[in-house]
Amino acid sequence: MKTKILLAEDDPDFGMILKQYLELEDFEVSWFQNPEGIVSRLTSYFPFHMGILDVMMPNIDGFSLAKMILKEKNNFPLLFLTAKNQKIDRLTGLKIGADDYISKPCDPEELVLRIKNIIKRTTPAVTETLIKIGQYSLDTKKLLLSHPNGNARLTIREQQLLVYLLQHNHSAITRDEILDNIWETNDYFTGRSLDVFISRLRKYFSDDPEIKIQSLRGIGFDIDFPDY
Incomplete structure (x- = not known):
């Protein structure tokens, strides 16, 4: 069973590279360049295990999108992407409920490791008694x-x-x-x-x-x- 990742990234080049890399790592990625396409699905079919959201997007920024998602899908795992490495952004993301945070351009291997750690933390272990x-x-x-x-x-x-x-x-x-x-x-x-x-x-x-x-x-x- 593949992990289904929701990717919100408006940069076409970076989004395509990220999607292809994650799919090579055996993730199933649904890529949205327009966050409004995600909002329209929140109250219907939403088959994702976690989300990766770019903070700086037009119309709906990553923080606003995260709030909308968490309002409908409480405790949905989220990782924020941003080109800015500012403390205020990290604090904002964590206060909203982000599970992790990584700055662009990011090391793909580090991103995959962070994703796997999030999935591990938020998935009940089958081996638990x-x-x-x-x-x-x-x-x-x-x-x-x-x-x-x-x-x-x-x-x-x-x-x-x-x-x-x-x-x-x-x-x-x-x-x-x-x-x-x-x-x-x-x-x-x-x-x-x-x-x-x-x-x-x-x-x-x-x-x-x-x-x-x-x-x-x-x-x-x-x-x-x-x-x-």
């Missing part, structure tokens, strides 16, 4: 989902699906992605099975209104678990 999920906790060894109001014993498939959703928190996932990665097949019957499993997970998490697994008609699901 106990994972905190809002008001719940998941014991992956015992397949046990615990809540003050009661516990639920998950099936192996339910836990696999839940962990996969956690790994793609604060993003949209297509049905095809889930079926290909969890069921390793994609047909009518597995599609119906996915719907059943999603319904079960929603029921398990019904005691925490902050946890949302919303259907995106014709696309898949928008995932939003509280961070821990």
Whole structure:
């Protein structure tokens, strides 16, 4: 499963170079020269795992764009790019909620390392025995989902699906992605099975209104678990 990166960069030459380099590093990059194209997608299909935003862009600067994104996609990982190496810019970015900051022109290898570190920090580790999920906790060894109001014993498939959703928190996932990665097949019957499993997970998490697994008609699901 490739990491999907949203790249906002109005410079056509630098944007193309950056996109090509990141794709060579096995990232999937959606490049927007006009930030307005990103804004229009915030309330619909938004399948990205993190964003790289140029600070200096026309119409909508990187800081303003970040605020719009974080308003709709709380805790979405962000890295700022800028040609200026000024302390005020770094502080502004960090106050908004940036995970990292790098000045242009940047070393591509350093950028990739920073991206990988962000993904590692913001992705729940599958190897964890106990994972905190809002008001719940998941014991992956015992397949046990615990809540003050009661516990639920998950099936192996339910836990696999839940962990996969956690790994793609604060993003949209297509049905095809889930079926290909969890069921390793994609047909009518597995599609119906996915719907059943999603319904079960929603029921398990019904005691925490902050946890949302919303259907995106014709696309898949928008995932939003509280961070821990």
